Amino acid sequence: MKSILGYDLIQKFEEFAPTYLAEEGDPVGLAIGTLNKSVKKILVTLDVRPEVVQEAISKNIDLIFAHHPPIFRPAKNLVTDDPQIKMYADLLKNDIAVYVAHTNLDVATNGMNAWLAKAIGITETEIMSVIKREKYKKLVVFVPLANKNKMIQALTQAGAGEIGPNYKDCTYTVEGTGSFTPVNQAQPHIGQLNEIAEVGEARIEVMFPERLTAEIEKALFSEHPYEEPVYDVYTIENYVDQYGLGRVGNLKEPVTIEEFAKKIKDTFNVAGLRYIAKDTSKKIQRVAICGGDAGKLYPDAIHKGAEVYITGDVYYHAGHDMLASNLNVIDPGHHIESICKKELATLFTNWSKEMDWDLEVMQSTLNTDPYRFI
Ligand SMILES: [Zn+2]
Known part of the structure; x- marks a missing residue:
């Protein structure tokens, strides 16, 4: 087996989801540490949170591969009493690099939105919003x-x-x-x-x-x-x-919006979800889905003929607009993107076998959804 540098791994990944696909200003790529070092253990996660960093330390991880950028706001100081800053310090102290594939992974042809579309079982899919x-x-x-x-x-x-x-x-x-x-x-x-x-x-x-x-x-x-x-x-x-956000496709059979919402709850294993529908017993078949917080793209879902739109973080007034437009919406939360852990781990494991890399791929076992339901 060949030992590899962080660069080798990322070069292969960027053929799959090139960084030029990322939205302008999105901090994709290496966020912390260096890729110019040997990488034997990689941890795949949706979010980099302090508990994920502790998990990485305990598992002797060389590289955390994350979907969401860990540095959202530029740090104003490096005072480690702030849990966010302490997290960066822990990463550096333990020589753990962090690489981010965010909007480039969302729009990659076989990336996040394609995985979400596959998970909900829609076929004949097309891009919802070409960007x-x-x-x-x-x-x-x-x-x-x-x-x-x-x-x-x-x-x-x-x-x-x-x-x-x-x-x-x-x-x-x-x-x-x-x-x-x-x-x-x-x-x-x-x-x-x-x-x-x-x-x-x-x-x-x-x-x-x-x-x-x-x-x-x-x-x-x-x-x-x-x-x-x-x-x-x-x-x-x-x-x-063409590259873009979201996918639109068809279910095999029409189902009522209420049945479909229950199915989505099971598919993504969430404790609860919100949905918007004028008539919950109405049957639907054409579905749009977009990972993350994509409520603002709902006109594209309508334009592509979707009868229901699945996305996260839908806010109150957008909900009113969607309801007025007669679009059914299911909001199972932003955390459904955690399906990327399994999919990314499969990609890395396959490449590792194909190229005979000495690489152990692990998925974070933590649930980083900040919300609970009662
Ligand atoms: Zn996201």
């Missing part, structure tokens, strides 16, 4: 046949050729003949000055996201043997990656 559209470009480059494989390798290593979350290294190559006449001050890689040259060349086509344009061109220039590399870049009109 990012990523445009793609296509590169066509012509290289001598001898340089074909190296060029493909350079381009795919720079990130070209990924289509969706499940396919990478997608390229297309066709062989043909290129011709040119070097003139004036040319110092051609192949051929003689003032003589027409014919060269067996490969035409390589590959797609890449627009944000990688500079990296892809850099890779092309570093690998191309010609003085004047021949390449074209096209804008792709028919393919765009």
Whole structure:
């Protein structure tokens, strides 16, 4: 088994939920400590609370992997009489790093909202609120046949050729003949000055996201043997990656809103929940769900045809607006996001097996929901 650095683990994770998907200003990434150290034990948690830190200390954890950022408000001092500050000090003292995957995990194609949708059993799901559209470009480059494989390798290593979350290294190559006449001050890689040259060349086509344009061109220039590399870049009109919050889908059978609310209570194992409905016996089938505190996105749920919207932290006046719009709403609390512990642990365990890492993955056993019900 290979011992790994924190960096190795996080690099793999960020292929799954890249940090550029995070909302602006969201403090995702490394929050405390360093990733430049060996990581053997990782603890997955929804929240980093003082009791979670004690759990991590007692289990000899090297890295806490959390959904919610532990540093919400910048610290004004480092006085450890404040339990929040003491928590940071305990983490540093025990060399426990904290990494946060927050809104990037929410919008990742197979991340938090996809897990919630799976948990409640909706199918044919689509994104509820699209927040990012990523445009793609296509590169066509012509290289001598001898340089074909190296060029493909350079381009795919720079990130070209990924289509969706499940396919990478997608390229297309066709062989043909290129011709040119070097003139004036040319110092051609192949051929003689003032003589027409014919060269067996490969035409390589590959797609890449627009944000990688500079990296892809850099890779092309570093690998191309010609003085004047021949390449074209096209804008792709028919393919765009979409990312967003929430998912909308359908239940297998229509159920009454009251039955469905009871089912949600069981699914997420919560002691109680609130719901909003004009008629509790009305049957519903199309459901929207969004983790966290997403009451403000309810118009998107309506727009996508949802008959019921599940989200946390719905507040009083928003509840009135939802009721007036005839949208049924179930608020099982913010803590339903704790399903991420199980899902993240599965991801890390699978990667660990696949890559033969010396890594022990643990889930926090604590319930960090601040609310109780009577
Ligand atoms: Zn949350």
